Amino acid sequence: MEFAAFLECLTSASCIISQTAGGLKIGMLLFLVASGLTLVFGVLGVINFAHGALYMLGAYFSWQVMNVTGHFGLSVFLGALGVSIVGLLFERGLLNRVYNAELLIQILLCYSIVLILDDLVMIIWGDEFLSSIGVPEIFQVPPLFVLDAVIPPFHLAIIGISLLLALSLWLLMTKTRFGHLVRAAAVNPKMLEALGINTTVIRASVFVLGSFLAGLGGALASSIGSVVSGMGNSILVESFIVTVIGGMGSIGGAFLASIIIGMSRSFGAVAMPLFTDGIMFLIMVLVLILRPQGLMGDKK
Amino acid sequence: MIAFFKKDTFFRDACLALFSWISLVIIFFVIPDPGIHDIIQKVFILGLFALSLNILIGYLGLIAFGHAAFFAAGAYTLGLFLQSDFIKIYNFGAFSIPVAIILSICVSAILATFIGSICIRLKDIYFSFLTLAFQMVLYSIILALVDITGGDQGLMGGFSKPPFLGIDLSKPFDFYAFTIFISIFVILMLRQIIESPFGYGLRMIRDNAERPAALGFNNQNHKLIAFIIAGSIAGLAGSLQALLDVGAYPEWAFWAKSAEPLFMILLGGMNTFLGPLMGALIFEILNDFVTANTKYYGLVLGLVILSFVLGLKQGLLDWIVMKFKESKNNNAQN
Numbered sequence: 001m002e003f004a005a006f007l008e009c010l011t012s013a014s015c016i017i018s019q020t021a022g023g024l025k026i027g028m029l030l031f032l033v034a035s036g037l038t039l040v041f042g043v044l045g046v047i048n049f050a051h052g053a054l055y056m057l058g059a060y061f062s063w064q065v066m067n068v069t070g071h072f073g074l075s076v077f078l079g080a081l082g083v084s085i086v087g088l089l090f091e092r093g094l095l096n097r098v099y100n101a102e103l104l105i106q107i108l109l110c111y112s113i114v115l116i117l118d119d120l121v122m123i124i125w126g127d128e129f130l131s132s133i134g135v136p137e138i139f140q141v142p143p144l145f146v147l148d149a150v151i152p153p154f155h156l157a158i159i160g161i162s163l164l165l166a167l168s169l170w171l172l173m174t175k176t177r178f179g180h181l182v183r184a185a186a187v188n189p190k191m192l193e194a195l196g197i198n199t200t201v202i203r204a205s206v207f208v209l210g211s212f213l214a215g216l217g218g219a220l221a222s223s224i225g226s227v228v229s230g231m232g233n234s235i236l237v238e239s240f241i242v243t244v245i246g247g248m249g250s251i252g253g254a255f256l257a258s259i260i261i262g263m264s265r266s267f268g269a270v271a272m273p274l275f276t277d278g279i280m281f282l283i284m285v286l287v288l289i290l291r292p293q294g295l296m297g298d299k300k
Numbered sequence: 301m302i303a304f305f306k307k308d309t310f311f312r313d314a315c316l317a318l319f320s321w322i323s324l325v326i327i328f329f330v331i332p333d334p335g336i337h338d339i340i341q342k343v344f345i346l347g348l349f350a351l352s353l354n355i356l357i358g359y360l361g362l363i364a365f366g367h368a369a370f371f372a373a374g375a376y377t378l379g380l381f382l383q384s385d386f387i388k389i390y391n392f393g394a395f396s397i398p399v400a401i402i403l404s405i406c407v408s409a410i411l412a413t414f415i416g417s418i419c420i421r422l423k424d425i426y427f428s429f430l431t432l433a434f435q436m437v438l439y440s441i442i443l444a445l446v447d448i449t450g451g452d453q454g455l456m457g458g459f460s461k462p463p464f465l466g467i468d469l470s471k472p473f474d475f476y477a478f479t480i481f482i483s484i485f486v487i488l489m490l491r492q493i494i495e496s497p498f499g500y501g502l503r504m505i506r507d508n509a510e511r512p513a514a515l516g517f518n519n520q521n522h523k524l525i526a527f528i529i530a531g532s533i534a535g536l537a538g539s540l541q542a543l544l545d546v547g548a549y550p551e552w553a554f555w556a557k558s559a560e561p562l563f564m565i566l567l568g569g570m571n572t573f574l575g576p577l578m579g580a581l582i583f584e585i586l587n588d589f590v591t592a593n594t595k596y597y598g599l600v601l602g603l604v605i606l607s608f609v610l611g612l613k614q615g616l617l618d619w620i621v622m623k624f625k626e627s628k629n630n631n632a633q634n
Contacts, residue, residue, distance in 0.1 A: 047425060097610060103363050103425065108566050109609045111559060115602030123596065237436070237555065244429050274451075278440025284433040289418060292426050 006271035017149035019266045025155040027262020028162035029217055033235055034242035034254045035169060036213030042249025043186045043206045046095065047103075049110035052236025053117040054211050058083045058218025059227045060121050063130050072136035072223070079219035080212050087211025091204055114232070122229045130227040158220055165216075166255055173251060182206055186249065241284045247297020256295055310492060317488040324480050328473060335588075337476050343577070343584045344483035345540045350564035350576035351490060352533035355526050357562075358570035359494060361506035362523070365428040365558050366415075366435030367534055372553035373411050374404040374535030375542035376442065376449060382459035394464040401482075401539050408535020409528055416527030420520060432555055439553040454549035461543070469543060479540055486533060491573060493529065502526055563601070566608055569615020578617040 009015035037051045062079025069075065090113065098106050135154040143152045173179035184192050185202045192199050218232070242261055246253025261280055268276040287294065328337060349371055356362045381387070381400045415434045422430055442449045450456050461469040469475045493499055501522050504512045513519050542548045551557060560583070561576070568579025590600045612619055 094606075094610070103428070104357065104562065104566070104570075105609055105613075107363070107365075108562060108605055111562075112602040112605035112609065115598035116606070119596040119599035119602070123599075233556075240429065240432070244426075244433075248425070272444070274444040274446070275440055278437055278444060281433045281436040281440060285430065285437060288422065288426060288430045288433060292422055 002271060002273065006267070009267070009270045014149040015270075018151065019270065020263070021149070021151045021155060021159075023263040023266030024159050024259070025262070026265050027258040027260075028159045028166075029221060030235070030238055030242055030261060031166060031255055031258035032162055032217035032220070033214050034239040034246075034258060035166070035251050036210035036217075037239045038243045038246065038249055038251060038254045039213075040207055040210040041243065043182055044095075044099065044203055046099070046106050047110070047240075048095075048210070049107055049236065050090065050113040050117070051210070051214050051239060052232030052234075053114045054083050054087060054214040054232070055218035055221070055235050056121065056227075056229070056232035057086060057117065058215030059222035059231065060125055060130075060218075061215070062219035062222050063133055063227050064125075066133040066222075072133070075133060076216065076219040076223070079222075080215035083215025083218070084208045084212040087214075088204060088208050090211075091207040095207070096200075096203070114236075118229050118232075125227075127229060132224060132226050133222050135223055154224070158224075161220070165213075166251075169251060178205075238280070241280055243294075244284055245287045245294060247294025250294065250296045250298075253294050253296030309495060313488055313491055317484050321481055321484050325477055328476055334472065337472065339584050339588055341476055341479050341544065343580045344480050345537050345544065346560070346564065346584060347577035347580035348483050348486060348537040348540070349534055350561040350568070350580050351487060351574075352530045352537065353561040354565050354570055354576045355490070355494070355502070355530045357565055358575075359499065359502040359506060360523060360526055362420075363425075363428045364419075364431045364527075364530070365555070365562075366431030366433070367530070367561060368553055368555070368557035369415065369431075369435035369438045370408040370412055370531040370534035371538035371541070371557065372438065372442070372548070372550075374408045374538030375548040375552055376455065376538075377404040377407040377535070378539040378542045379455040379459065379548040380448070382461075383455070383457060394462050396462055397464055397469060397543075401536070401543075404539035404542075405532050405536050408538070409532040412528045412531025412535075413524070416524050416531065420523040420527060432558070435553060435558060436555060439550060439555075442550045442553055449548075449550070452550055455542075455547045458546045461546075475544070479544070482536070482540070486536060487574075487577070490529075490533065494573060498522070498525070563605060565615065566605065567615055569618030569621075572615070572617045572621050575615045575617040579615060582616065 009019065033051065033055055037048060040046065040048050040051070058079045060079075061082040062075040065075035065078045066072070094109060094113070098109050143150045145151075171179075173183065181192070181197060181202055185197075185199050185206075189199045192202075217235070221231075221235075238261060242254050242257040245260065246255070246257035260283065264279050264283060265276055268279045272279065324340065327340070331337075349367075352370075353364060353367045356364045356367075378400045381403055382396060387393075387396045415431070419427055419430045419434070443451055445451070463469075467474050467478055469478060494502075501512060501517060504517075505519050505522060509519055512522075538548075538552065541552070564579030564583050565576045566579065567582045568577065569575030572578075586601060586604060587597070590597045594600070608615070614622070
């Protein structure tokens with residue numbers, strides 16, 4: 001435990017600013033992935049263990065497009081789009097067969113897809129780390145200095161993009177007809193069907209949206225880190241934590257929890273470098289004990 | 301009063317258990333291939349792990365996703381105890397191994413009492429997530445305490461295995477016979493518990509929790525005791541694994557380790573008592589065969605699990621039992 005270092009950090013403005021910016025970057029990237037997971041759980045009632053694998057696919061797809069075209073925006077977009085298509089095939093081909101099955105069967109179906117995809121990407125792209133696709137040229141400028149704190153501009157861009165997506169997700173869910181239907185399908189799908197709404201289409205489109213978010217998260221992650229098989233596993237567990245802390249099915253809760261987890265990771269790395277993950281899980285344990293439905297979840 | 305024992309089938313089961321042990325000991329000499337011996341040992345160790353988890357999954361309907369916490373607790377307790385100066389100071393000598401195994405079971409049981417009493421208050425996926433979270437806290441602690449546990453390198457340095465009661469665990473045959481004897485003995489005890497009034501209480505809680513509660517059953521007590529039994533047996537499995545590998549590794553506390561017994565339960569079947577043991581056999585043979593031929597083990601395992609989930613829709617032993625009953629019914633009708 002490095003409490004002296006932690007106290008020193010808390011008393012210096014530059015350390016607070018750089019750790020906060022770092023925490024926001026981690027948290028916002030996490031939100032992209034976790035919002036997809038919580039959305040899928042809210043509507044489909046399935047814990048998608050394959051969500052991390054979709055994130056990994058997003059990174060590989062965008063790496064591939066970058067290698068062919070060399071265009072950053074295009075590779076991120078096509079990467080996320082490619083994952084949406086995989087998501088559609090997964091939902092239509094496999095997942096819809098187990099909607100009424102037991103929890104164990106759903107978990108194992110998703111987990112088998114993780115095992116298969118982890119090896120498939122190794123067969124296609126090899127088992128070496130692929131180098132990151134790098135940040136676009138306009139962000140290849142010297143970092144910003146705020147009160148001596150170093151902030152890479154691209155991190156600000158990631159935070160901006162994620163905030164924008166969080167906002168549009170909120171608008172989509174609360175202000176559009178589609179959003180109303182999705183929320184209705186989460187509460188009472190039978191009634192929706194009786195009213196002549198095709199819930200199969202709604203379920204499929206929610207899963208595609210969730211896959212798109214996972215893929216986008218992976219594609220953006222490939223620009224700041226290397227790409228490797230199994231990279232989705234740690235983000236999957238972190239997304240679980242966010243989903244549970246925020247309240248399962250609650251997108252607002254996921255937003256709040258992502259920031260909490262991002263901050264705990266970033267400041268935890270200063271205070272207890274060896275126990276950063278442990279802090280996250282302790283928060284998860286506390287929330288589950290004190291408020292099992294999550295910070296912003298509905299009480300059952 | 302909770303009854304854990306059922307008299308009428310005990311004699312038959314005990315004979316079967318003894319017979320199985322003797323046959324497996326004979327197999328050791330008939331097939332002198334160390335590879336096969338290794339597989340059989342591991343099947344029993346992993347089988348204990350999977351059978352213990354199935355008390356919660358199959359008989360209580362609680363999907364515990366943090367069961368490897370107890371496996372790792374047992375393994376690290378055994379390793380740390382055998383490496384400690386404690387043994388020399390108090391002169392445990394020959395009895396250090398039995399004491400270490402019993403201690404591992406006790407530590408896992410205490411951990412299971414603590415984690416279980418908190419987790420059983422939650423239901424469904426919340427229960428699963430809380431067990432997962434506790435396991436990952438333990439994993440983080442193991443990684444953080446580098447000075448004691450060796451951090452991500454695992455518990456290195458080894459330990460000696462002094463002979464006790466004429467059993468020298470450093471000899472392959474002694475280890476094989478000892479591990480399988482302990483495993484079969486525990487499986488026999490578990491069978492008694494599952495078939496006892498207590499075991500049927502668990503099934504009743506799984507199928508309709510309100511009814512036993514209305515009958516004056518203490519559901520939470522039953523769940524907690526089942527959780528402690530499951531945790532202790534997982535701890536025993538972990539301690540045997542640590543004895544086999546002469547060390548302990550943090551991956552045993554990682555969440556992916558908790559997925560392994562789930563695979564075994566799926567492959568073998570959750571509704572037949574020995575299903576998870578059968579699953580461990582399939583898992584271990586698959587592991588041995590596939591890793592010898594290709595490095596894409598995950599791909600093969602994933603496809604096998606997928607075919608079980610979508611095709612057979614149940615474990616192999618469950619399926620065999622079902623077919624057997626069907627043919628019996630057909631014969632009776634003809």
